[in-house]
Amino acid sequence: xxxRIADHPIDxxxxxxxxxxxxxxxxxxxxxxxxxFEAARWAPSAFxxxxxxxxxxxxxxxxxxxxxxxxxxxNLPWAEKCGALVFILSDKLVAFPxxxxxxxxxxxxxxxxxxxxxxxxxxxxxxxxxxxxxGFDAERAGMVTNAGTxxxxxxxxxxxxxxxxxxxxxxxxxxxxxxxxxxxxxxAFAGPLPSVEG
Numbered sequence: 001x002x003x004r005i006a007d008h009p010i011d012x013x014x015x016x017x018x019x020x021x022x023x024x025x026x027x028x029x030x031x032x033x034x035x036x037f038e039a040a041r042w043a044p045s046a047f048x049x050x051x052x053x054x055x056x057x058x059x060x061x062x063x064x065x066x067x068x069x070x071x072x073x074x075n076l077p078w079a080e081k082c083g084a085l086v087f088i089l090s091d092k093l094v095a096f097p098x099x100x101x102x103x104x105x106x107x108x109x110x111x112x113x114x115x116x117x118x119x120x121x122x123x124x125x126x127x128x129x130x131x132x133x134x135g136f137d138a139e140r141a142g143m144v145t146n147a148g149t150x151x152x153x154x155x156x157x158x159x160x161x162x163x164x165x166x167x168x169x170x171x172x173x174x175x176x177x178x179x180x181x182x183x184x185x186x187x188a189f190a191g192p193l194p195s196v197e198g
Contacts, residue, residue, distance in 0.1 A: 004178055017124040018178035019131040021078040024163035027059040028083035039122035045111035051091035052115040055145035059083050070140040075133055077169050083160030087141055088116055089151040112154050123159060131158045
């Protein structure tokens with residue numbers, strides 16, 4: 001495994017969590033996922049509205065094939081071996097505190113991302129791996145999750161136990177290492193962002 005080195009002190013779980021592709025093919029249970037959803041439940045959100053929703057299937061249950069079928073074909077060779085597949089959605093509407101009227105939510109995606117981060121870290125603490133992906137068919141995912149027009153499907157997440165990289169298709173094996181990150185100097189600026197063209 002490629003060693004990641006932080007430039008500043010951080011919780012080691014943040015540094016050691018990554019997104020493998022190799023799953024071992026074992027099923028997960030609702031109990032396995034309960035703590036992940038519990039962690040996500042405590043994420044911060046604007047007005048504490050908690051716009052995130054999770055629609056999931058467990059490997060082998062009666063929803064599994066439909067959920068898996070909502071992924072794009074290039075994700076199937078590895079994702080089909082995960083133990084659970086979760087779609088993370090965000091509510092497109094929000095009612096501000098003290099009001100009943102629903103208005104467009106402008107932070108729903110941001111807040112759902114916070115919930116995803118909490119979920120991913122909890123999974124890591126439980127010895128599970130997670131891999132989020134944008135490679136899904138929006139129409140089919142909308143059908144299997146019952147998203148309707150109210151919810152935006154943010155991502156699909158494969159969750160399970162880590163398998164051996166040798167089980168991956170050859171073209172994916174080289175990707176089975178933790179990725180690096182841009183230096184802070186390219187991400188954080190005292191004052192405005194530097195000007196860029198385009």
